[in-house]
Amino acid sequence: MNNFSIQQLCHINKPVYIWGARALGCGVLRLVQRENLNIKGFIDSDKAFKDRKILGYHVYPPTHLKENFISEKPYVIIASSTSEYTISRLCEQMGMRKFSDFCTSSEICGVEYIIDIVGACNLACPSCPRGNYPDQPSKGIMSLKKYEKVIEKILEESPNVSMISLYNWGEPLLHPQLQDFITIQKNKKIFSSVSTNFNIKNNIKSLVSAKLDMLKVSVSGYFQKNYGVTHFKGDINLVKSNLYKLRYFMDKVNSEMEVEIIYHKYRNNTGNDLEKFRSLAQELGFSFAEIFAYYNPVEKVIDYLEGRGVDKDMQLIEELFISIDEAISNTEKTEKRLCPLKENQVVINWNGSVSLCCACYDPKKTIIADDFLDIPLNEILSLKHKNTLCKTCMDYGIDQYYFDTSQRTVEKNII
Numbered sequence: 426m427n428n429f430s431i432q433q434l435c436h437i438n439k440p441v442y443i444w445g446a447r448a449l450g451c452g453v454l455r456l457v458q459r460e461n462l463n464i465k466g467f468i469d470s471d472k473a474f475k476d477r478k479i480l481g482y483h484v485y486p487p488t489h490l491k492e493n494f495i496s497e498k499p500y501v502i503i504a505s506s507t508s509e510y511t512i513s514r515l516c517e518q519m520g521m522r523k524f525s526d527f528c529t530s531s532e533i534c535g536v537e538y539i540i541d542i543v544g545a546c547n548l549a550c551p552s553c554p555r556g557n558y559p560d561q562p563s564k565g566i567m568s569l570k571k572y573e574k575v576i577e578k579i580l581e582e583s584p585n586v587s588m589i590s591l592y593n594w595g596e597p598l599l600h601p602q603l604q605d606f607i608t609i610q611k612n613k614k615i616f617s618s619v620s621t622n623f624n625i626k627n628n629i630k631s632l633v634s635a636k637l638d639m640l641k642v643s644v645s646g647y648f649q650k651n652y653g654v655t656h657f658k659g660d661i662n663l664v665k666s667n668l669y670k671l672r673y674f675m676d677k678v679n680s681e682m683e684v685e686i687i688y689h690k691y692r693n694n695t696g697n698d699l700e701k702f703r704s705l706a707q708e709l710g711f712s713f714a715e716i717f718a719y720y721n722p723v724e725k726v727i728d729y730l731e732g733r734g735v736d737k738d739m740q741l742i743e744e745l746f747i748s749i750d751e752a753i754s755n756t757e758k759t760e761k762r763l764c765p766l767k768e769n770q771v772v773i774n775w776n777g778s779v780s781l782c783c784a785c786y787d788p789k790k791t792i793i794a795d796d797f798l799d800i801p802l803n804e805i806l807s808l809k810h811k812n813t814l815c816k817t818c819m820d821y822g823i824d825q826y827y828f829d830t831s832q833r834t835v836e837k838n839i840i
């Protein structure tokens with residue numbers, strides 16, 4: 426553990442740039458705002474951010490930093506999980522010193538929290554345990570009262586928390602009080618992000634009026650033929666009409682909400698479907714991120730690797746752009762490295778129970794505590810270390826399968 430903290434930055438008194446304008450960087454922005462630091466903007470070379478503002482701040486290319494280094498003497502916080510090392514080296518090449526001139530988000534933010542406020546979904550995607558898992562956990566939604574207590578405890582135990590995601594294996598837009606959850610988080614200056622399948626008929630206007638920070642819209646095709654297979658039970662025309670409505674509501678109030686369309690790539694949807702969706706995102710002024718779809722959850726990947734009970738999923742497995750075998754063959758198979766989801770993440774389910782990590786699902790194997798409110802953070806982290814699923818997961822390199830597959834395209838342009 427390092428002894429560096431965000432509070433030390435207050436004494437450094439330099440203009441701050443956040444390198445990385447995606448969710449991680451946005452979380453850092455809210456944390457830095459809570460400390461009243463002088464924020465200059467984001468740095469990111471992804472062309473998707475060219476000439477754009479994110480949450481009211483300019484996104485500059487890395488050359489801006491070089492050009493203004495002498496006159497501004499800035500401080501850089503690196504917010505990129507995959508390019509942390511490379512960007513650190515670039516900062517050093519510019520003459521910056523670790524901690525005095527730059528640091529990384531992981532050194533100042535601490536634990537990442539996920540609160541799955543809705544334990545249910547209206548769709549049944551075959552790559553997701555909501556669609557492929559034989560034993561389903563009990564369904565329900567978190568009460569506002571419970572959520573308020575959870576937030577209180579989080580802030581007490583992790584005052585440097587930068588973001589809380591309000592989803593894991595559920596559809597958060599099904600919650601009738603979603604707006605109130607967002608408002609509470611907004612008032613605490615914690616970055617809030619919601620991911621949705623957008624197959625809903627209400628709640629759109631309320632996301633805008635509650636001033637949600639980031640909305641991710643998950644899709645897997647522009648036309649129903651492909652979309653309806655990988656987003657089983659979904660209707661892509663409803664999604665598209667909701668995207669137009671969202672733009673309309675956002676324009677009416679000059680909303681700064683960051684909207685990112687997350688396009689899941691499979692073998693069958695990377696041609697016309699992908700290009701049409703990219704154009705739609707551009708037309709509506711929303712970010713567009715392509716990710717390679719992967720097979721979920723951890724327990725199912727283990728079943729696949731051990732040749733057990735995945736016959737029903739074989740059609741989906743064969744459609745994956747990067748096959749499980751190929752991805753797994755490139756991972757390091759050892760228990761000896763650190764998995765960030767084990768070290769640094771707390772997942773709280775709708776009923777308050779705590780899961781091992783965001784990538785596992787089976788309540789019989791992966792619930793490590795019945796109620797987040799009854800157990801201190803240090804005990805939660807130590808219980809995670811005692812769970813036996815991690816050993817099998819890491820022995821196969823499955824933790825890296827998720828990390829590498831999901832990050833391969835999202836952050837490729839950050840430097």
Ligand SMILES: C[S@@+](CC[C@H](N)C(=O)[O-])C[C@H]1O[C@@H](n2cnc3c(N)ncnc32)[C@H](O)[C@@H]1O
Binds near residue numbers: 552595596721
């Ligand atoms: C399980 S979903 C739950 C939230 C919401 N129902 C949705 O689908 O966006 C959580 C995140 O996982 C991502 N996701 C879902 N299926 C995926 C897959 N097969 N591969 C990669 N990411 C996936 C989604 O894009 C979303 O951001």
Ligand code: SF4
Binds near residue numbers: 547550593594595
């Ligand atoms: S990925 Fe999202 S939309 Fe699809 S089944 Fe899972 S929770 Fe539902």
Ligand code: SF4
Binds near residue numbers: 723815
């Ligand atoms: S090792 Fe696997 S099961 Fe354990 S926390 Fe990491 S991803 Fe989850």
